[in-house]
Amino acid sequence: MSVHNTHSEHIDSETGKLGMWIFLFTELFLFGGLFLVYAVFRAKYSAEFHLAAGELNAFIGTMNTVFLLFSSMTVAMSLTAIQKGDRKLALFLVFVTILLAGLFMVNKYFEWSHKFEYGIYPGSEVLKNMSHGELLFFGLYYMMTGLHALHVLVGMVLLSINVVKIRSGSVNSDHYLMLENSALYWHLVDLIWIFLFPLLYLIT
Amino acid sequence: MKHEDKHISSYSSLAIVLAVLLLLTAFSVWITGFHFGAFTVAVALIIASVKVATVLINFMHLKFENLFLRLLVTGVFVMFALVVILTFVDYYFR
Structure with a gap:
């Protein structure tokens, strides 16, 4: 194993991880606020939410859930691989994770463009003529899945940086905090989707 | 290290x-x-x-983490649950 830094560098991985967790808490409350708004309006306009949610494609939602669950496993496995010093496998698994994230986004693209074709997008005429409850549902749908998709993109960028760092050797079996924290972030993206999926796609 | x-x-x-x-x-x-x-x-x-x-x-990997972090994570979810409950109490009994 080659050592790149000859000077003794101290990396406090425990604190680094704690910082990441605290950041994840703020993320949870960011989405939590939206979940709360959703819950209250769902209680208020249950019939309209029921009707509007029926427009969503549960199959695409289920497929995306499977993609994210798989990617969560591959990123967790990449951490195992780097801890065991298997660089090639770690690289491969991070790459698979990025690929699955890409598939999620492609799916999302088709899902959204299908909605757009029916004129269902923020500010559209179709939406303006809908009932107040349906309008709120689609507003929340675009806000929540949009914010989540943004997190998927950020996750893809983070994982790509890890590919570079694993290649260069700065993420290795002794220093893997970057990969560990990126994996934590990626799992959070999965966690949020686990709640979004039944709330938006299943309970119609 | x-x-x-x-x-x-x-x-x-x-x-x-x-x-x-x-x-x-x-x-x-x-x-x-x-x-x-x-x-x-x-x-x-x-x-x-x-x-x-x-x-x-x-x-x-929470199963590998120390008690402090495990309590912290649990606490955050409990706090969110309380926020939801209080909001609905307010919503229904206002």
Whole structure:
């Protein structure tokens, strides 16, 4: 194993991880606020939410859930691989994770463009003529899945940086905090989707 | 510095966790096919919570973490649950 830094560098991985967790808490409350708004309006306009949610494609939602669950496993496995010093496998698994994230986004693209074709997008005429409850549902749908998709993109960028760092050797079996924290972030993206999926796609 | 006593999840245990998560997903898709009204929402949310706990404990390695972080994470979720409950108390009994 080659050592790149000859000077003794101290990396406090425990604190680094704690910082990441605290950041994840703020993320949870960011989405939590939206979940709360959703819950209250769902209680208020249950019939309209029921009707509007029926427009969503549960199959695409289920497929995306499977993609994210798989990617969560591959990123967790990449951490195992780097801890065991298997660089090639770690690289491969991070790459698979990025690929699955890409598939999620492609799916999302088709899902959204299908909605757009029916004129269902923020500010559209179709939406303006809908009932107040349906309008709120689609507003929340675009806000929540949009914010989540943004997190998927950020996750893809983070994982790509890890590919570079694993290649260069700065993420290795002794220093893997970057990969560990990126994996934590990626799992959070999965966690949020686990709640979004039944709330938006299943309970119609 | 080396990570002291690093905990490594085995590939097989991670694969088992994925299998459990996929089964739970299939179950939630199946069960919400029946319309039990408010009960369906409760069941879907309970299954989602079980899945989230599974991801937190296994994928996010909370089972290897110290008690402080485990309490912190639990506390955040309890706090959010309280916020939801208080909001609905306010909403229904205002």
